[in-house]
Amino acid sequence: MPKATVRVPAALRTFVGGASELVLEGSTVGEVIRALSAANPALHPHLFTSGGRLRRPITVYLNEHDIRSLDREATRLREGDVVSVVWAGAEADPISRSKPARRPSRSKAPAEEPFPRDELSRYSRHLLLPEVGLVGQRKLRKAKVLVAGMGGLGTPVALYLAAAGVGELGLVDFDTVDLSNLQRQVLYTTSDVGRPKVAAAKERIEALNPGTRVVAYPTRLTSENAFDILRPFDVIVDGTDNFPTRYLLNDAAVLLGKPCVYGSVYRFEGQLSVFDARRGPCYRCLFTEPPSPDLAPSCAEAGVLGVLPGLIGLMQATETVKLVLERGNPMVGRLLLFDALRLEFREVTVGKNPRCVLCSSHATQKGLIDYPSFCGVPAPGAEPFEGTVPEVEADLLAAELASAKPPFLVDVREPFEWEIAHLPRAHLIPKGQVADRVDELTHAAKLVLYCRTGIRSAESARLLLELGFRNVRTLRGGIHAWAQRVDPSIPLY
């Protein structure tokens, strides 16, 4: 029987003992995937539905080909084949589809248009390239690019597009600069901490290139405002860090007939593609459904190598410039998978899904939907699992812990986080072990769970409530809130 190498994405490695690839025997793709699952029972529910079908956030490739374009699970294997399990990332009013799709930029370049002397000098290295030249530089100057999310991906994209001479940049982000952003979001400086990201970015970009007009949107992208924000722009760049916004951005771009330059990062891995439904697949063709929320942690929960979003972001900027110049082969219909630890780039082909609900000829979705509920997560800005898991404020918890009958305190973070700091009298049970270690909690009359900011503890508390525990609360805002309100000696990380 042939042996194949099965590559496991970072998000699922915890279920296979940390291995990034395994060699397994099987005569078909289905057999090796099922062998992988059988050898690692905890992995099974993440790969298969209860009905035994492959889950939709999972796409499987044989060498470079999507098995959906082959014989699916029945695809025959040969000795030495590579089977890649690709997991979704890392994360719209009815639009007149009848409107002719606009090109990313206008290709007409009137020769009489003046080109200021200082711009000849600023862009001289572009002007020397026959593929850019004055014609290309004018296209860049006329281009309007929207960068959605000014984090690790969006900041290098915006900086390089401004440097390259893109005439108008729209920047969307509701957040303020946090000290923990500076490890990768190199557009911001230490003195920007606490400022709105788009305000700091506008100042920095205009200092870099006064010829670039910055339109700042200090807001969350929502189903209500997405069309209005996206409509004026030629190219959309996806710098989002969560699935509801990523699906929203994809759907709005498809419905408006605009290309979306996709990038995502997760720990040491990145993905890149260009989704343009007018001539290729969209994000939903690749990932028809989002992963379950507990497998979709943000960088804040999962961590990310600081240089990684810089790498992926610069490739997004490269694709954007190519779209504007109408030069080269864009990443349409191709997905780049980057592994920083191996320093390995792999490319797989992504076909248009003939049953895509959004971009196929059988599309059923004609407008934007409720993305938080589609992705099974709380609405942006809402407290995690509001109304189901009671929370306790940090100062109140401090008082309870000092009382005669203190609650049993459980830290659901990872051991390395515990090493950084933990609350006095806490017990460490990482979130992934809570289900197996419930007997350590049954004696407690009152339970309080905490994590870094409150997301993992809410998920763990919900699990305990489902298991029949009664008096379970979480520390609102996690150890961060404790550091801010009770014990400032605890470091924020």
Ligand SMILES: [Zn+2]
């Ligand atoms: Zn599609």
